[in-house]
Amino acid sequence: MSRATLIVTGADLAEQALALLTDFDIVYAGKAPTEDDLVALCRQHDPVAIIVRYGKVGAAVMDAAPSLKVISKHGSGTDTIDKAAAKARGIEVAAAVGANAAAVAEQALALLLACAKSVVALDARMHAGHWDKATHKSLELNGRTVGVVGLGAIGLRFAKMADALGMRVIGFDPFAKNLPAYIESVDLATLWRESDAISLHCPLTDENRGMLNAATLAQCKRGVVVVNTARGGLIDEAALLAAVRSGQVMAAGLDSFAVEPMVAGHPFQGEAHFILSPHIGGVTSDAYVNMGVGAARNVLAVLERQRTTAA
Template sequence: MDAAPVVLITGSDLAAEAVAMLHGYQLVFAGKQPTEAQLIALCQQYNPVAILVRYGKIPAAVMDAAPALRVISKHGSGIDVIDQQAAAARNILVCSAPGANAAAVAEHTWALILACTKSVIALDARMQAGFWDKSTHKSVELEGRTLGLIGLGAIGSRVARAGNAFGMRVLAYDPYARELPPACEAVADMESLLAQADVVSLHCPLTASNHEMINSETLAKFKPGAILVNTARGGLINETALVEALTSGALHAAALDSFSVEPLAAPHRWQGIPNVILSPHIGGVSDASYIRMGTVAAQNILQVLQEHPLEAGVSP
């Protein structure tokens, strides 16, 4: 009896609902934060028909190690970790799960905005150290302030609606947006948004054209004392320039859930900067989104393999 075709999962776990959907396949887990060399070795060993991407990158070398590979399915919406040009050249379809984690990322965005404006972490640390800062501390009030969104897809639109609920003016820059949420104003260019926004939040995919679009030049156009939040992709920000803006006081604070190199090494550049809040790229992972991302990624694999079966003579 022939062995079941293999689906390689670049992680150590997958929602039980997604595992059940892939019952006809052998699932091989690559473990936490697999390296390119490890993925190549697993592809050479198992020759998977599909790769379900949780962590790490999928370059051409990984694809070449799996001749039977038909589909690469992202556990989430960001496919910049996959060499899409290489996949297209090899007739490998690339899929994602757009919107599956939109609620989770939008909620995490607001957790970070509120942590910055209300000094949640700093005040907790002072309380734990025995201080009572009631007579000296003043938080930033959001009502009447301006929220600037760069990117207005499923996540950005949710963040916009919450901004309205807080009584904020909401501006958005997204040349690809087809429609705006209620009470959201479009701006013609990013510079106009940066000059007006008290809080700037990034919600766009990472592309070659917007790599490090937040840099020393654009940071100089921010409103003095603004807050920057990034729950999108680390490559959107020049981290050296952001460190300078934070340490100089040009920005009030920043909150980052994504970084140019992940995971962060220790020590890293953000240690010792009191006005930055960090989380380990978990904005899109909640109890509910974990299931949605897994099941959509699995369904994408099943659909592609049904529509594009292996050619005769090619065995997984």
């Protein structure tokens, strides 16, 4: 009897995850699979499951895999999966929620601190032989307000760390319940108006695409710090560039971008007051294992539930 196939849209999977998937033939799509690559692999192998690391899984990929029952995200963000197409085809979509929460929250804090303390600029100046003690002033975060957009596992963890720094934490999330006492729930207009720093931790949807734009940035305090470790599409990049250049935004710490990977000549490159990282907030050795195991467990849980229901 032939074994079921599972496709990984990446070049590898943690050993701990593979140990859970010994009943499957694992096929790797490589580090940067295109839609055509995935369609070809699905036609060749007809997988029952796909674990999504890189690339997008849309209707064409699903239609090329008639046996497909579950698409499992290696992480928490499922915006690279066409969930409407999956639902229409009876394919379940699952995410490894919280598997990379600590890693991403720490990256957001690192970017916030780097912006507030001019870490990158001062490092470059020191290496060039300068000593700017007499002229430089950093931003103290204690007592200032941070606005957290999205209060899922990552946003909540970041909020806890911001509270530990002595910051006032305000947050917006229409779906969040039973928030800890140190988070003040506010509407977005209040968050834009009162925040000294803003950190984005929400999924990307059609409704919130470009939520941080020229109009909303104009509502913010002058000199606000912007941090994004969620999805690049949440920000109108041209508007952010203009706001940083004008001083409306003091600095931006970004780990995600509208188009990834970032290509040479991107307007942010070489700009002062932008601290950039290549969407690696969730990429730690621990998160790699946690996300792989979470994705594998979701595959097994969905398939088992479907078998039980069919029986």
